Amino acid sequence: MIPFNIPPLTGKEPEYVQKAIASRKICGDGEFCLKCTKWFADTYETPVLLTPSCTHALEMAAILCGIKEGDEVILPSYTFASTADAFVMRGARLVFVDIRPDTMNIDETLIEEAVTSETKAIAVMHYGGVACEMEKINDITHRHGLYVVEDSAQCAMARYKGRLLGTLGDYGCLSFHETKNFSMGEGGAIIINRADDLERAEIIREKGTDRSRFYRGQIDKYTWRDAGSSYLPNEFGCAYLYAQLELAEKITAERVRLADTYRERLSELEKRGDAEFQRIPGYCEPNGHLFYIKTENLEVRTRLIAFLRDKGIIAPFHYVPLHSAPAGQKYGRFSGEDRYTTRESSRLVRLPMYYGLTESDQSFVCECVNEFFGIGGTK
Numbered sequence: 001m002i003p004f005n006i007p008p009l010t011g012k013e014p015e016y017v018q019k020a021i022a023s024r025k026i027c028g029d030g031e032f033c034l035k036c037t038k039w040f041a042d043t044y045e046t047p048v049l050l051t052p053s054c055t056h057a058l059e060m061a062a063i064l065c066g067i068k069e070g071d072e073v074i075l076p077s078y079t080f081a082s083t084a085d086a087f088v089m090r091g092a093r094l095v096f097v098d099i100r101p102d103t104m105n106i107d108e109t110l111i112e113e114a115v116t117s118e119t120k121a122i123a124v125m126h127y128g129g130v131a132c133e134m135e136k137i138n139d140i141t142h143r144h145g146l147y148v149v150e151d152s153a154q155c156a157m158a159r160y161k162g163r164l165l166g167t168l169g170d171y172g173c174l175s176f177h178e179t180k181n182f183s184m185g186e187g188g189a190i191i192i193n194r195a196d197d198l199e200r201a202e203i204i205r206e207k208g209t210d211r212s213r214f215y216r217g218q219i220d221k222y223t224w225r226d227a228g229s230s231y232l233p234n235e236f237g238c239a240y241l242y243a244q245l246e247l248a249e250k251i252t253a254e255r256v257r258l259a260d261t262y263r264e265r266l267s268e269l270e271k272r273g274d275a276e277f278q279r280i281p282g283y284c285e286p287n288g289h290l291f292y293i294k295t296e297n298l299e300v301r302t303r304l305i306a307f308l309r310d311k312g313i314i315a316p317f318h319y320v321p322l323h324s325a326p327a328g329q330k331y332g333r334f335s336g337e338d339r340y341t342t343r344e345s346s347r348l349v350r351l352p353m354y355y356g357l358t359e360s361d362q363s364f365v366c367e368c369v370n371e372f373f374g375i376g377g378t379k
C-alpha cells in the first residue's frame with residue numbers, strides 16, 4: 001500500500017516532545033513555541049505568530065481586516081473551505097472568481113470586474129505552493145484600497161520573485177496540518193506584514209488581553225483591552241514542529257526533487273496529450289507541496305483513481321468548487337463565468353507525495369500511471 005501522505009518525521013521529534021514535557025511549562029508560548037516563532041521571524045523577516053491551525057490564522061486575518069456584516073470578499077472557488085469560513089463567520093458575502101487553468105490559482109485578470117463598493121478584501125490561495133500573480137493582484141488592491149490575505153497553507157518556503165509566499169499581502173496564513181510540508185499534527189501561523197498590526201494581533205490571540213507584552217516584561221500587569229479569543233497552539237505540537245524547521249531546507253529540497261522526478265518519469269503523458277501537469281511560471285520557486293496530473297475528463301480520472309487503488313496506490317482528487325457546495329450557494333455568488341473552476345477541478349488527481357517517499361515506491365507509482373495510459377509496462 002502506498003498512501004497519499006505520511007506526516008513528516010525527522011527523528012528528533014520524540015526528544016523534543018519529551019523535553020517539552022520535562023520543562024513543566026506546557027501552555028501556549030512555551031520554549032518550543034518561541035523557538036518556532038523566532039525561526040519564522042528570522043526566515044520570513046517579519047513578525048509571525050503561531051496558531052492552533054491555518055483556519056485560526058485566517059480567522060485572525062479576517063478580524064484584523066475589520067470584516068463586518070455585508071462586506072464582500074473576493075476569492076477563488078477552487079480552494080479549501082477554511083479560506084471562506086474565516087470571512088463568512090464575520091458576516092461577509094463571498095464573491096468567487098474563476099481560476100487560471102495553468103496554475104489552478106485565481107485569475108488575476110478577472111478580479112477587478114468583481115470589485116464593488118462593498119469589497120473589503122481579496123483572499124488568494126497559492127495552490128500547491130505555486131504563487132498567484134501577486135504583483136498584478138497587489139496593484140488592483142492598492143488602487144481600490146483592499147486588504148490582501150494570502151492563504152499560504154501549502155506554501156511554507158515557496159517563493160514568488162524571490163519573496164516568501166505569505167509576505168506579499170497584508171497577512172499570510174500557514175498550515176502545519178499533518179498533510180503539509182512541515183507538521184505539528186494540527187497547527188498554523190499568521191504572518192503579519194503590517195508592522196503596526198502586531199500588537200493588535202497579539203491581543204486578539206491572547207483573549208483580548210496584553211498578556212504577550214506582560215510575558216516580555218514590557219508591562220507589570222496585563223489587562224483586558226479588546227475582544228479576542230485563544231489562538232495559541234499547544235507546546236507539544238510546537239516541539240514536534242521544531243524538529244522539522246531545523247531541517248526545513250532538506251525537507252523542501254526533497255519534495256521538490258520528488259515533484260521533478262514525477263514530471264520527468266511521466267513526461268510521455270504530456271507529450272502524447274494524455275495528461276497535463278501543474279505549470280510553474282518563471283516567477284515561482286515552489287516547495288514540492290504536491291504533484292498532480294489532469295486527465296482528459298472526469299471519466300478518465302475516475303478510472304485512473306480506481307486503477308491505482310487496485311494497485312495499492314492512494315491518489316485523491318482535490319477541492320470540489322466551493323460555489324457548488326451548499327454553504328457556497330448560501331454565502332456567495334460567482335462573478336462572471338465559470339470557465340475553468342468546475343472543469344479543471346474535475347480532472348485533477350494528486351499522486352503520493354511526502355517526505356520519505358522511497359525511490360522504489362515512487363517508481364512503482366510512475367509505472368502504474370504510465371501503464372494506465374498504455375505507456376511502457378506490460379500492458
Ligand SMILES: *Cc1c(COP(=O)(O)O)cnc(C)c1O
Pocket residue numbers: 052053054055056079080082083125151153154174175176177186187188
Ligand atoms: C490545509 C489548508 C487549510 C487549512 O489548514 P488547517 O491548518 O488544517 O486549518 C486552509 N487552506 C488551504 C488552501 C489548505 O490547503
